[in-house]
Amino acid sequence: MSLLTDDQKMLQETAASFLREEGAISKQLRHWRDTGCTDGYGTALWKQFGDLGLTGICIPEDPGGLGLGALESALVLEEVGRNLTPSPFLASAVVGTRAIEGTAHADRWYPAILSGEAVLTLAVDENKRHAPLETALKAERRGNGFVLNGSKQFVVHGNSADMVVTAARTSGSPGQAEGLTLFAIPKGSAQVETASLVDSSKAARLVFEDVAVDSDAVIGEVDKGWSRLSRALDAGRAGAAAELVGVAAGATAMTLDYLRQRKQFGKTIGEFQALQHRAAHLYGEIEIARAAALKAAQLIDSGDEKAELHAAVAKAKAASVASLAVREGVQMHGGIGMTDEHDIGLFMKRSAVLGELFGDVYYHRNRVAELSGY
């Protein structure tokens, strides 16, 4: 595994200081939560993402993007996770961008994504568990286009997104890869019901009742959408893994600070070996999860055939490590960790949502087994 280049280190530092200052919990997450923001994030901050070029991190340089990849996205996402900064970076700049790459939709949407005016997201889940192969939302040919019927859920930022990349079945039956097609569904086409999630982010349930689209709404090829969908999902999984590493690292840094200052029995609780060993174990697990997330990103960028396996490894590992980090975090904070006033609980909430996104620990363990032939 190669280490970061100087350019990558610079990007990491830029993202770290930007998100530490502008993306801080008090300025963003708590502010928008406590003012009842319907988008779940600040559009002014998203414009700042755009000013730094980050909205176009995965967009080629030709239309004006940074032309970078999954690895650079991961570096930014770890900082996003560390600060719990709400934004559509993962959904739009990483997943949405990847889902339309190389198509006419890219020409149509990239400029607005770059400027921060348009946000994209991906609609794939139809039930409470992630199962993309089971996609049942129907798209039937009618006239010059298609008519969509069915529903989606857990569409992050789906209530405010300008375009939803929607996985639908144009042929075959649930369980089959063949017959899946991706559609570009503009805002206002499907019925939107907003779901406020445990971490104060917003997701949508989308209901499609005879939603008619032209045939140019198809992204890529009809019936052959599975590989494009998988690539977008894997980019999302590797990205979510990196964000989870940030969540774990942020929660653990906060917990270590607490261990260093909280006094009981006349000494700082960080002196107790029972806590030291748990903290040291956690440190190692976070390092390992980070290595797994970066490895997946590197394999995605190099187009390696093992990218899918390693995206599953990264997502499963990072989700379980983040879960451990936030549980230990709340426990080691004691009573204060249970209060809304303290930030540690916010890490627990974010970890749960990211852990579920694009497949949970169990989904990805099963993927690892399947991809390994057992």
Next chain:
Amino acid sequence: MSDLDRFRAETREWLEANCPAEMRHPIRSEADLCWGGRNWAFQSDAQKRWLEVMADRGWTVPEWPKDYGGGGLTPVEGRVLKQEMARIGARSPLTSFGISMLGPALLKFGTEEQKRHYLPQIARGEIRWCQGYSEPGAGSDLAGLQTKAEDKGDHWLVNGQKVWTSYADKADWIFCLVRTSSESKQGGISFLLFDMLTPGVSTKPILLISGSSPFCETFFDDVKVPKGQIVGEVNRGWDVAKYLLGHEREMIAGMGLGSGIGTGGTSNTLGGWLTPADPMLRADIAAFDVDALAFAAMSERFAAMWKAGEAHPASPSMMKYAGTELNKQRMELVIAAGGSDALEWDSERSNNGKAPRDWLRSKGNSIEGGTSEIQLNIVAKHILGLPGA
């Protein structure tokens, strides 16, 4: 053609001409290793020839200086050599604690005379070394060791006992931690080298739960050691020991490096035992494989960071802890997948007992070279900076 390309081409050609066909298989078991030493019985002519031609070229220790029996290669050339050996499946010509442990310590702390005397013997596999660290009363608390070396003017007089000395019964020389002063715990330790044939040295193998005896008790009874055989300064042996323990931990950490169970890494150990129809076991193995592949990524990253000087100096402790715990878990799952077959002590069903023996042997992984608990202490203190750790 760049210099490196030329080096690669020459290396490839040389290996092709000089690596015996029998040596072009990866090491399958302990029995395939070549340890060298005064009493070494080569398993084949090929094993002997392979050691000789590699030693002549300095390639048993490719990156040591030529003056000390090494190949004088740069790290980049060393990597090319490794790649070219791997390309034809060439096994390492020599396995030795002299190479992996004592050598690096001598290179850093030895006098010029010591380097010129001991290093070439190590490089040629002429002397097999063992390590005398732990004692019955000094395990995790290693610096509490009591084996005494008294200054008798022209020699040191050594009395005491070591334990967990790997292959002491087969070794020619020992590098040993001894107490030369009782005034300070860590500051009264010296790093001493001596011949195992010196009168007063005796060894007794320890039978492990796995049925093998890789370790010994080693006794010193009025052992006379010449004055010049201390490495580093008198009473400063702890510095040498700590440096060397770092190397040992890196080595042990590498044991967990193999990939997952179901992902092919240990499929031969599993020997077709895994029954995917058992959904609970499959789930545990899948969970393990996630951890194993993630740790493999960590190992790659750690190696790159360590080389570049970007790793925390205490990070080998984290690697040792994670790698050994993972390996124990691996063996638990392998033995579970093997069912009652895997419990047969010496039948073909258990790969001639390899399965149960490896499982039992793995329990020592998180004890030897510093227990998991000691590694966690080190991480808590040196990396996390927790108070009083």
